[in-house]
Amino acid sequence: MRTTVMRRLLAPIGIAAAAVLVVTGCTAQGDEASSGKDSVSYALPAGTGPNWILPISSPDTMATHNSAIKATMWPRLFEYNGTSGTMEWDQKASAAKEYEFSDDNLSVTITLADLDWSDGEPVSSRDVEFWYNLVRFNAEKTGGYSAGLIPDNITNFEIVDEKTFTLTFSQVYNEEFLLANQLSLVYPMPQHAWDKTSADGEIGDFDRDEASAVQVFDYLFSEAKDMKTYATNELWQTVSGPYVVKSWSDSGQVELTANTKYTGEDTPSIPNVTFLPFTSADAEMNVVRSGEVDYGYVTSAQLTNEAQFTDLGYRVEPWAGWSITYMPYNFANPEMGPIFDQLYIRQALQHAVDQETISDVIWHGAATPDYGPVPQTQDSAYLSKEQKDNPYPFDLDAAAKLLADHGWTAGSGGTLECTAPGTGADQCGAGIEAGKKLEIVVTTQNGSQETDNMMSEIQSSLGKIGVAMTIDSKPLDSVLTEAQSCKTEGSTTCSWQLVFFGTAGSWYFPAYPTGERVFAKDTKWNAGQYDNPEAEELITQMTASTDSEISQKYSALLAQDLPVMWMPNPVYQVSVIKDGLDVGHQDPGASFFPQRWSWSE
């Protein structure tokens, strides 16, 4: 019996010992790997591995790292990124050299850069047409296909000469939308090497006929499914970009080597690049601590003690994403909808979110304030002055006054209650009854201490102005499911009030940050069913209007109208980069360009 008791006593002591081991024992440092000057290693996001090589993706292979690795071998027609410090066209990394829109804005004539394939053939207009034909005849099989948009919206493809072609569209589009969000999806592909229906088939113009184009597409897709042959299959050795695949393992470890036949301007400095997959962030961080990766990442909490990495010869650089973070209000909630419908209430709640302090203190600088629908982590022409200047700065007095001016007074317990029901200027608003308490429930994703702390801070601030906030933490999948509950056909529950799923950013945009998939009335991810005809018109015009300032009007309106509660936008990742490795400005679009990386002498 004594033994049993002693065992019981030892159990908690064992836990304590384990904690002490974690605290003290894991600081051992491995030998620093010797990073050769002709190679570099890059840690891929945990739980993901590159698994697709063909420039045309299937729906389940659209991960960013797949696109980024492919683009080093087959540059996109238009590459948009933020490596310059501004989100814009990166001509050096693109297959296109210049473009010109027709006077009626229905057509665009594009001239290709002086790129050659690695077998010596020039990259030509026919190679762009090859991509177009394969995609238009197999649209439903391709990832990211959206009916009505590219390739459906191209009504004519005309080859002017070997390096020039003209695309005609079914309607007038906003130029930025067309270039950044549509033509950036186009990859010139080597028609002279890939236009065949089997491995030993002849090369022909099979892509120009629908039936044979399907055969070509199926053949290329079947070859692309065999990851083991990526380094040996001749198909994938015909490239036009700065790199070519050297090895590609089933586990997702990829080695690229410089394309010695590359004729473009984006010449790689480091000839060998290795992409390392990891099963978990902890495993990755252990490798970082052992010094065996040149370009990795750590959790944002580690920013509290950067020295542990700088002492290992790394520098720490948060990598901001081209994203926004927010909490949708559920305007369709039968109980709380009338409250959220009131702009003054949304304004008061927004005034109570101290984004600057939350970003600095809780996120340790690994988040940036976000005041509207256009990403603010990077300068861009799309951002309005109104959004940039923060229409609703942290001001609890202003928040309290807004509520007091509309008939809300503190009840017993300090929570505000509506004491002036009605629709007058100094009354609570339509649908809000006398005695209604200002109590909100935020359903938030769990698993992140930064998110937990951020919610605590907002809860605390709201409590000071008399708004009672309850936090309901759930796994991300549960939060996302609940966010859709009011829109699911046949669903009888619509009880969520605000949801947060932005620990890693709520929404990542293509280069041109349109809102048709987030804030348009009927889109799936307008979870809270925000409905503002003026915003709807601007959202539509974002893709169609030739007004160069349309995105700024959209930015200003949604920053002021608060379709959601704007929240600090966490970074894409906190990078740790070996001293001496220059990676330039990290692309907010979450892509990477190893050809731009270099070791200092």
Added chain:
Amino acid sequence: MTTATAAQPATQPAARSPFRRGLRRFLQNKLALFGVVTIVLFLLFCFLGPLLHPTDQVHTDLKSTMLPPGTPGHPLGTDDVGYDVLGRLMIGGQVSILIGLAAGILATVIGTLWGAIAGYVGGTVDAVMMRVVDAGIAIPATFLLLILSAIMRPSVPLMIVVIGLVSWLVPARLVRAESISLKSREYVLAIRAMGGTHGRAVVKHIVPNTVGTIVVNATFQVADAILLVAYVSFLGMGLQKPATDWGAMLTGGMTYTYAGAWWLIFPAGLCIVLTVCAFNSIGDGLRDFFDVKGRDR
């Protein structure tokens, strides 16, 4: 001359009552005394401490985060949102001890009744009831708690009920074994012969005669419940802020392991270890107390 003196009765030590003998054995167990003193100190710390060291454990203070121990007004420093750590240990302790005690008692009550009935009735009823126990034991309690935490919003009453409902299985087995032994005793047979009901036999004779086993096990149940709360909170599925418990404090502090913020880790960890050890030590002492066959030390 001899003087005859009346024979004096020999001085016999006063017969000790079973309670006094048990108490003596309990007091001889130094670990048990350590346990009692520790628990009393923790109760004073958690429930009276906030009166002596009042702190705001509702509103965050981002201007005063991660202050080290010894900072004026914050003897044990502050955490990553500016809560005073000493004050937080007190309210966290209230939650941990409250859930531990309540869940332990709930588990003991359910387990005792279940085990007593199963053992007393026997036969098919016993077989069915104990297979229920076997099935329950096969389900990991932590796993069940994590699932429930994901489905429902964790609160103190919910955690008491859930932990109580997953912890009664062991006491049920123990009491059932005792009950099987007791039901054939003469005084149990006598009450049945005199027309007493089965319920009366269970409540008046079976349960009271297993009280030693029950009380000893109850202390272990309390300790286990405190650990279970800590586990669940450590995995991030515990109470929602601003409420907290020691396990939640521990997991919050682990993030800052490499930042040297030891005051976010060791105090909460130490509280868990000491409290659990103390309850286990008390259980050990109570075993001595109720051990009628045991000898005085």
